[in-house]
């Protein structure tokens with residue numbers, strides 16, 4: 001049973017989890033707001049994809065998880081070199097992050113893009129353990145906020161972590177997929193896999209109905 005699935009919108013392979021772990025440290029979820037990923041998962045509850053998410057949540061805890069991932073990546077065609085980590089779900093602890101760092105080092109011919117909201121895990125790994133992020137792993141700190149506090153920005157910059165934000169006007173977005181009326185996905189763009197700060201996604205789809213709630217919560 002494969003760990004990665006093909007993400008049609010991104011035209012890339014994707015590793016995803018259910019939210020059983022990350023929801024425990026998600027301030028939105030814990031405060032009664034519905035994160036956008038939860039809305040999507042509700043719709044997909046009994047789908048094969050939802051079952052894959054549950055399976056992956058168990059697999060990432062296995063001792064041989066890295067071996068399984070490395071085997072699967074080695075079997076890919078050479079042009080399959082974009083790997084997205086956590087379109088759904090998020091890091092649940094520092095061990096998950098260490099695994100992806102080691103996997104990235106083992107697969108230098110691939111580009112990894114890991115989105116996370118788990119600043120405490122990043123802080124522990126980078127500041128307390130002195131961890132380093134490999135060149136082919138782009139960590140993108142993502143919040144449903146217009147701005148992040150200055151001290152977080154400084155921490156991210158220091159460690160080469162880039163950022164994504166949600167904007168509510170198309171004109172302010174630099175993401176072709178989220179502005180595209182024809183919903184054609186990323187096509188030839190792979191900016192999110194590069195350490196380009198910053199990507200502004202246009203607030204659309206499920207997020208459209210949640211942005212006001214999120215902003216009220218964070219202000």
Ligand code: SF4
Pocket residue numbers: 010174175176177178185186187189190191192193199
């Ligand atoms: S910036 Fe490019 S790679 Fe990132 S989501 Fe938008 S279209 Fe896709």
